Amino acid sequence: MGRLRVATVWMGGCSGCHMSFLDMDEFLIDLADLADVVYSPVADPKEYPENVDLCLVEGAVANDEHVELAHTIRERTKIVVAFGDCAVTGNVTAMRNPLGAVEPILQRIYVEAATIHGRIPFEKGIVPELLDRVAPLHEIIPVDAFLPGCPPPAPRIRKMLEKIVAGEPAVLEGDDLKPG
Amino acid sequence: MAVKTLTIDDKPVSAREDQTILEAAREAGIGIPTLCQLSGVANLGACRLCLVEVAGVPKLLPACVTLVQEGMQVFTNTERLREYRKMIVELLFAERNHVCAVCVANGHCELQNLAIAVGMDHVRYSYRFPKLEVDTTHEKFGIDHNRCVLCARCVRVCDEIEGAHTWDIAGRGAKSHIISDMNVPWGSATSCTSCGKCVQACPTGAIFKLGATVAEQIKDRTRLDFIVTAREKKQWVG
Ligand code: SF4
Ligand code: SF4
Numbered sequence A: 001m002g003r004l005r006v007a008t009v010w011m012g013g014c015s016g017c018h019m020s021f022l023d024m025d026e027f028l029i030d031l032a033d034l035a036d037v038v039y040s041p042v043a044d045p046k047e048y049p050e051n052v053d054l055c056l057v058e059g060a061v062a063n064d065e066h067v068e069l070a071h072t073i074r075e076r077t078k079i080v081v082a083f084g085d086c087a088v089t090g091n092v093t094a095m096r097n098p099l100g101a102v103e104p105i106l107q108r109i110y111v112e113a114a115t116i117h118g119r120i121p122f123e124k125g126i127v128p129e130l131l132d133r134v135a136p137l138h139e140i141i142p143v144d145a146f147l148p149g150c151p152p153p154a155p156r157i158r159k160m161l162e163k164i165v166a167g168e169p170a171v172l173e174g175d176d177l178k179p180g
Numbered sequence B: 001m002a003v004k005t006l007t008i009d010d011k012p013v014s015a016r017e018d019q020t021i022l023e024a025a026r027e028a029g030i031g032i033p034t035l036c037q038l039s040g041v042a043n044l045g046a047c048r049l050c051l052v053e054v055a056g057v058p059k060l061l062p063a064c065v066t067l068v069q070e071g072m073q074v075f076t077n078t079e080r081l082r083e084y085r086k087m088i089v090e091l092l093f094a095e096r097n098h099v100c101a102v103c104v105a106n107g108h109c110e111l112q113n114l115a116i117a118v119g120m121d122h123v124r125y126s127y128r129f130p131k132l133e134v135d136t137t138h139e140k141f142g143i144d145h146n147r148c149v150l151c152a153r154c155v156r157v158c159d160e161i162e163g164a165h166t167w168d169i170a171g172r173g174a175k176s177h178i179i180s181d182m183n184v185p186w187g188s189a190t191s192c193t194s195c196g197k198c199v200q201a202c203p204t205g206a207i208f209k210l211g212a213t214v215a216e217q218i219k220d221r222t223r224l225d226f227i228v229t230a231r232e233k234k235q236w237v238g
């Protein structure tokens, strides 16, 4: 295999999974020998590129921009990994789902609970519109591997990456499956 | 009492005729996953995690409520059982709102441990996201229905060990839920003695001590074991 083309994406999550990724410390240097980061919140490119080998997707699918990006990722990527509990289960990002559709929630947070200038932010084409129901990634696109944890501990991320680099099945087991 | 001989996973086992397959398996060192089963209270067969295969019986049988029989051939770990157990755990997660990352029981939860044990890496079913209450009206404890798996351990421990019978299950099917007294807030349930046995019996983060925050609610089952041993064997040990 040539150099791996790796992407990481940040959807409806807190960026904690990316922090944990950076927490892999010196393994990142090993990884740099094998892979190019072609798209990521910590890299320059603005467009999700073609021919990506591996993409780690942090966060749940919470707005229309996430849905569109998820489909782009699927089309252009060999191995898509749901990276962290929000991507795998919806997790904290989906805690608004039981409260109902988006309108009453925005009303409650931006208007009723506001102390000044109560107004629901709306800028078509600039602020992505929230979905009525936050979804885990695999409800939107087929996902190849699941990496649970909030955030997944760095050694767990490393284990998954090592399996993928070695061409082994990207399946975790035992305590590496613990959510939360 | 008569003794029965049977095989569990091809291992010859003998058991008293009043023992369940689960008890016989445990004595033989064969682990079967369980959730609603709690030593010291009556078996209910509510969760179906303990399903096993018995040669010649087309149905799967719950090991915790099926008595041993002479010549029975029991299988506890077939491909079919492993797949059903995984489905059951996934359905439990899909049924209510489990957010382990912010749960009082994170790291000390039997449902979470089951997810690990059955190899669940995601839930294949659509999450229901029901809107459920958290009742914190009791002065010492709270109940979060988002985390309840309807195992009825709280119901049984309160009825059979404490003798208060504060808890019950109301509603049917997907609407089933735990209630205190005649469906009043827990803080107004006059039958509750505030003994805390349900806190220890509950396998998840559903019943907790007020003030416990993320990952702080550790369940101590030894206190229940102590009471049960004292009552059944008149031994005050543990
Ligand atoms: S009750 Fe258990 S499985 Fe449910 S959210 Fe809490 S820790 Fe997770
Ligand atoms: S509150 Fe706890 S013990 Fe009671 S039924 Fe629900 S999960 Fe079981």
Ligand code: FES
Residues within 6 Å of the ligand: B033, B034, B035, B036, B037, B044, B045, B046, B047, B048, B049, B050, B051, B062, B063, B064, B065
């Ligand atoms: S442990 Fe047997 S049905 Fe729940």
